[in-house]
Amino acid sequence: MDDYDLITRNAEEVVTEEEVEDLAADPEGKRAYVGYEPSGVLHVGHLLTANKLIDLQEAGMDVVVLLADVHAYLNGKGTFEEIRETAEQMREQFLAYGLDAEQTEFVYGSEYQLDEDFVLDVHQMELSTSLNRAQRAMAELQGGDTAKVSHLVYPLMQALDIEYLDVDLAVGGLDQRKVHMLAREELPDLDYDVRPALHTPIIADLTTGEGKMASSAGVTISMEDSADELEDKINSAYCPPTADPEPTEDGVERENPVLELFQYHVFPRFDAVTVERPDEYGGNVTYEDYEELAEALENGELHPADAKGTLAAYLDDLIAPGRERLDELRA
Ligand SMILES: N[C@@H](Cc1ccc(O)cc1)C(=O)O
Incomplete structure (x- = not known):
């Protein structure tokens, strides 16, 4: 680059x-x-x-x-x-x-x-x-x-x-x-x-894919989140199998916040992303870049549930050092 x-x-x-x-x-x-x-x-x-x-x-x-x-x-x-x-x-x-x-x-x-x-x-x-x-x-x-x-x-x-x-x-x-x-x-x-x-860019609201993810309202991801909290939040996120979801019935634009988090938060900080799956669900698979992962979600090779679990784990990696530092400061 x-x-x-x-x-x-x-x-x-x-x-x-x-x-x-x-x-x-x-x-x-x-x-x-x-x-x-x-x-x-x-x-x-x-x-x-x-x-x-x-x-x-x-x-x-x-x-x-x-x-x-x-x-x-x-x-x-x-x-x-x-x-x-x-x-x-x-x-x-x-x-x-x-x-x-x-x-x-x-x-x-x-x-x-x-x-x-x-x-x-x-x-x-x-x-x-x-x-x-x-x-x-x-x-x-x-x-x-x-x-x-x-x-x-x-x-x-x-x-x-x-x-x-x-x-x-x-x-x-x-x-x-x-x-x-x-x-x-x-x-x-x-x-x-x-x-x-x-x-x-501004990431869309995690649970609806509409508007903006705000720190004041709705669900946000922060340095304070535990691994479990991250998992819960990402599991309840809006994640249709496409990077380009249809607008709502009222014509409100929607994004896929799970893909946005992969694109803007995970891929910039890791060389590749590995989805860990049991063999009966296709086994582990590694994506070298965001486009590859988005395409796999789109064509059904990657299930939204696996995408979410992987996202939560990578976000946890990114957040863990700051979370520990916060704990030390507050101790
Ligand atoms: N306006 C920024 C904060 C900011 C303040 C001063 C600056 O020079 C730059 C940024 C915010 O909304 O958070």
Whole structure:
């Protein structure tokens, strides 16, 4: 795989391809970042962007993880002290999950976002950004309650992070795209450069295949799950024998979340996936890549129940080090 393919694999959107091609021509030492509102325990959404960061490290890039304590505060996630405590736990889980300690810089937002130059830049951006524009940028990130003034400041600060962290690439889930678009529009007004962005997909709801797997509602997978819990959750997942399920009767799009988890979580981290089956059910079988596995499910060679059992076991492998670290921290 060449560097461009590695940098962009599994990305749902690349903004712009040309800019990322330039970056991929010489990725060594270039900086990429993801920001996270500290929330204690990592879940599947964090791990998906972390997988992308691991790809970028493999391509030679340096990675900045922003522990966005001020953003979490603006989004009503608790007192500043509470937020900072959960941020420390997150750092530990990311390292246990497989981010390279040498190539990862963890930065708290509060280390620079309260400095005069940053605050004045925020205010300058407030002057040039309409209320409507800021609100649209925030719409997908905020819980749906009435927007507060803090929710309008939030995306402006996120846009400025790209400049202040001096990164060459912004990474986030697809829900960050509006903020990244705002950054592309607004940063030049402050004489700052536009930087490219990569957006990872959002996994569908585990039990229905509809909408998004959310950390707040429905079933999610997190660093806290025991092997048994993982097995239960995956066993009850929606998994028709196709990568492209029919929409519901009401016309709601559906995905196959079991296949999505194989594609975005398992295959990026393992060279191959082995399904263990008794001989009477066809014996063990190894898939070298996601497409091979998806095809086997589609044509009936792989039963959804076997796919699920295998998925749960691989996810458990991925989660176990972070789960142990959490246990140690809490002991
Ligand atoms: N908006 C991100 C968090 C974030 C904050 C600041 C940033 O610079 C980047 C990301 C989220 O929804 O979790």
